Every structure is written in C-alpha cells, then in structure tokens.
Amino acid sequence: MLAIVGGLLWYSQLPTRHKAIVKTTLLHKTGLVDSDWQVENQAKEYKMLSPTFIVDDIYKSMEGPKASNYVMLSQDSTLLWITGFKVEAHDAKTGQKMSNDFICHMNVDINDTKYYSHFGLEDRIGKQYPRLTSLSHGMESFDFPQGFGVPMKGNDILFVTTQTLNHNIKDAYFKVKHKVAITYQEEDHKIKPLMSKTAFIMLPYDKHDPYKSPTDPGTDFCIPVETKNHSYDDGTGNKLSGHWVIPTGKNTYRSNINHQLAIKDSLRLHAAAIHVHPFATQIMLFNKTTKKPVFVSKVTNHKNSIGLTNIENFSSKEGIWLFANQEYEIVLEVNNTSKEDQDMMGSMFLFFYDKEMDAILKN
Template identity: 65%
Template sequence: MKKSKIYKFSGVFILISIIGGGIWYWQLPNRHKAIIKTTFLLETGLVDNQWVIDNSHHEYKMISPAFYIDGIYKSMEGPKSANFIQLSQDPSLLWLTGFHVKALDSKTKKQISNDFICHTNIDFNDVKYFSNFHLEKRIGIYYPRLTSLSHGLENFTFPKGYGIPMKGNDFLYIITESLNHNIPDANFLIKHEVTIDYSKNNTATKPLLSRTVFIMLPYNKSDPYKSPLDPGKDYCIPVETKNHSYDYGNGNVLSGHWVIPVGKNTYRGGIDGELQIKDSLRLHAAAIHVHPFATSLTLWDKTTKTPIFISKMTNHTNKIGLSNINQFSSEAGVWMYKSHEYELVLEVNNTTQVTQDMMGSMFLFFYDKELDGILNKKSL
C-alpha cells in the first residue's frame, strides 16, 4: 500500500475517532465531563497541578491544584483533586481540633466567594488508625471519614477540651471539589486552601470518635428515573444509580443523593444501623452536609419524640447557594442510647422552577471512653 493511502486512511481514522470521542464526551453527565477535563488539564500541566504544603504553627495548610471553572457545576459535579498527607514524619501523638477550607483566586491567592466550594472530605485509613490504638475490632465497621466541610459550613472546630487523636505519620486522604451554581459563562481558575488544626502532647484533651449518618431513600430499581412518582409509594428519584446507591440484599435499593421537586418537602431516614450504638454515647459535636434549598436537618429521637438538635440553614436570597449551616458543639454533651431509635429529618424548600439535587448527612462526634482508657494507660 502506498504511503499516501496509509496517510489517508490514518487521517480518516483519526477524524472518525475524534468525532466519536466528541459525541461520547458530550453525552456524559456534567460530573463525568469535569473528571475527564480536570484530569487532562492536570496531567498535561496546562494548569497548576501541584499541591502547596505549609505545616507550621500547629496547623497543616495546603493549597490545591487549579480548578478550571467553565460553566455551571452543581453539587457533586465540579472539578476536584485529591491528596494523601501526613501531619508529621514521626509517630508522636497529635490531636486534630479543627478543619477549614476557603476558595482562592488561582493567580493572586486572595480569598474569593465560598460559592466555589462544594465539599472537602477528610478520610483516614481505618486499618492503620485502629491498629495503632489496639482497636482492631473496629476495622471495617465504621465509615472511615473524619468529617466533611461543604458550602455553608467551611469551618468546623471541636468544643474546648476535645479532639481526634492520631499518630502524626498516619495518612489522611483529602478530596476537595469545586462548585458553581450561578455563573453560566464562567471562564476562570480557582484553588482551594484546606487547613487542619492540631495540637501536640495534650494530655487534658478527651478523644472523640466519628460516626457518619445520612438519609437514604428507596427508589424503583426497575425504573429509577420515572417521573412523576407513583402516588402512595415512598420512592425517590436518584440523581444517578452508580454513586451513593446502596443495596442491602432485601430487594430494596436506596439512594443517598436524590432529586427534590419544586416547593416544600420533608424527608426522613432511620440511622440506627449507621450509628451502631452498643451501650450509650455522649455526643459533643456534629458537622452537617446538605445541598442548597435545604432549610433544616434534625437529629431526631424517635423514642422520646424530641430533637437531639436542629441544624438550621440560611440560603442565599438572590442566587443559589448556602450562606450558613449551623453546626452542633457542646462541651457538656448529649447522651444517646442503644435502646432508643434515631432518624434524620430534612426540611427543604426548592424555590426554583425546576428539580434540584439533595443530600442530608451528619458527621457525629462522640466521647470515646474506650480509647481514653487506652491513652491514659500510655500503652501505645
């Protein structure tokens, strides 16, 4: 075959591949487009692709790679980046006491609107973490997330005298994701600055353990996106069935990320299976994660028919977004019991004319009596 024909066939093949790839790309959900776009930009070095670390003054501060904001990115859709970190290079005991995130202009590093912060997750390696404290029986039982910051709750600090203990050279896994609800013609770069507060050798600090709870709603797995929903059936419409979807093997599937219609609605979800209270626990702090149009999220005691606490949300009045989410913090603490039933109750008010996406989660922090006993024996 002549070289001219080879070049011609190669050119046609490349052209067809580009067209096919373009069609495939534009059919993807916005979230998956952001993943591909961000990976390409970071891997090619077309945008700043390095994490910048500053670990001083008992705070670990890091600035993310650049995120290219080129359109609307609703909750869970925006460009994101992940990083493994160690607070120190030795195994000395540290106490995590607070978490913060803010959005920065990519060039000037000056703070910009929190409207470009979707969420920042702080996860830990439960195998290493619990083994360090001789608590191997906890491995694989609890969701290995310390907390999550999100739009409306960009700063979270434990009450005085409490913290999460960990070995300084343990790894934490940080994921931070961007957001843009309001600027359709966006064309700029941002970064996120994530800060973790910690202290050293503080024997007066009491340890906390984290439990993640969230509302899960059933959906029709044979026709998950059917709208309107059948009257009388307690179904939701999931945002998608691949992520935040849970199958407990009883024929029912549940979604932790669902669609809300226009107007006011209430959603409930039992959380006893997520809490796994074996005796009693004393709650000292809670970080809350919801999406815009949520108005309150209540930790509800079904047994006593009373709230443990109610977190109120303030939504923007002239655009989409959350101005503030009330967190829970108490030095005295509130007792929760094995014999009681608990649930989350979410109130929403979708003031737009189209459906919106929603989640309702809490990161609950309880006094860890067992770990306190281990630490006081100085057996580590």
C-alpha cells in the same frame, strides 16, 4: 482524526460531573494548568493549596472539578490531636480570597486499617465508611469544642479531596484554588478523644424503574440522581439512595439511622458537622422514642441566587447522651423555590466521646 471525533462524541454524551473529571485530568496531565499541591505545616496548622481548577460552566453539587491529596501531619508516630478544619476558595492568579460559592465540599478520610491498628482497635476496621468529616458549602470551617479532639499518630495517612462549585454564573471562566487547613495539637492528657460516625438519609427507589416519579415525593420514596454512586442495598434486595431529586415546593424527608450509629449501650454526642445541598432549610437529629430533637441545624439559603449562606453546626462540651434502646432518625426539611427539580443530600458527621480510646491512651 477518527479517534479525535470519536473522543469528542464520547465526551459530549457524558454527564457534567464526568466531563469535569475528564477535563481536569487532561488539563493537569498536559500541564496547561498547575497540578501540584502546595503544602505548609507550621504553628500546628497543616495548610495545603490545591491544584488549579478551571470553573467554566454551571457545576451543581458533586459535579465540579476536584483533586485529592494524601496528608501526613508529622514524620513520626507522635500522638497528635486534630481540633479543626477549614477550606477557602482563592483566585489562582492573584491569591485573593474568592466567594465560598466556589466550594462544593472538602472531605477528610482516614485509612481505618492503619488508624485503628495503631490503637489496638482492630474490631472497628471496616465497620463504616472511613470518612472523618466533610466541610461543604455553607459550613466551610468546623472546630471541636474546647478540650476535645480526634487522636491520631502523626505519620498516619489522611486523604483529602476538595471539589469546586458554581450554581449561578453561566458564562464562567475562573481559575480557582482551594486552601485547606487542618489544625492540631501535640499530646495533651487533658484532651478527651472523639470518634466519628457518619449518618445520612437513605431513601428507597424502584430498582426496576429508578427514575419513575413517586406518587408522593415527600414521603418514603425517591428518584436517585444516579444509581452508580451513593446507592445502597438495605440487606433484603431493596435499593436506597443517599443522593436524590427533590421537586419544587416544600417537602420533608426522614430516615432511620440506628444501624449507622451502631450504639452498643450509650454514647455522648459532643459535635456534628452537617452536609446538605441548596434549598435545604433545616435538618435535625431526632429521637423517635422521646419524640424530641437531639439537636436542630438551621440552614440559611442565599436570597437572590442559588447557594447556602450558613449551616449551623452542633458543638457542646457537656454533650448529649444517645442510647441503644432508643430510635433515632435524620429529618430534613427543604423548600425548592426554583422552577425545576434539584438534587439533595442530608448527612451528619457525628463526634462522640470515645471512652474505649480514652482508656487506651491513658494506659
């Protein structure tokens, strides 16, 4: 009894996202809800149906129940080309499609050690977080422009994580599954390879008093949502956060991303998937040297509830050149129309033509 009471007291003091982790783990381990991934791989589309998630509370971005699974597109080392991603919410009992408001995000990570070693590109290992891409609320599907794809050996490992969301329904009780699809093609010498680079806004905060309100919250300072996750060091001891709090009203946030792009000479951008949270209205990749946007993504919010109706992606067969001797930043505009502080992120998964990989594949 003491252990039970102590456990309940401990659970009650957890933040919402940690409660969701504990609750989901307990439900899956005890078998009260199914915990298995259902996998189907045919017609060049790898499909997965997630375990059941119990959505029984308000879960803001990054807070809801989630699950992860390893993916292998084939059983051998045949060269495959990933061309697109999709995620949908479905009713766990009826199988019917549900609102996208129950989708927070779906992340796809690579094992960069194995992936780059297969192509003799060991110098790329560990240079950036090995996230291939992410789909999120407002952008639940994403395809590369025709003639482009991400090459990988069929028996390489992908790590997929999908998480639920519920901004609006207070008395909720839904059993939700996420249906994930990864489309791919077999070896095709006409496809051009893409490399992924992740870039996101990082804002400084006071490491000694992180939750102290900045004098001007729309400039170069922030309150982090928490200091354990999405917290970084700028190399000189200053702390930065990629997940921060926005006050009510309109604000603009910007962050230099040259160190994240790590362009050696030049790169040609062909696609971009965007991740932002509700109340974002626009995000752009901006060239500070030319004082012109590389591209602008408009964000449409729900009119009568909290949520994202659509996030514009960027896709171009011709591509746009980015250069090492120019300066780039992400600029995010928000309009918090609610009556309370909200949380925010501004990320881009940028896909560039990979000249080095192309030469390797041709040989």
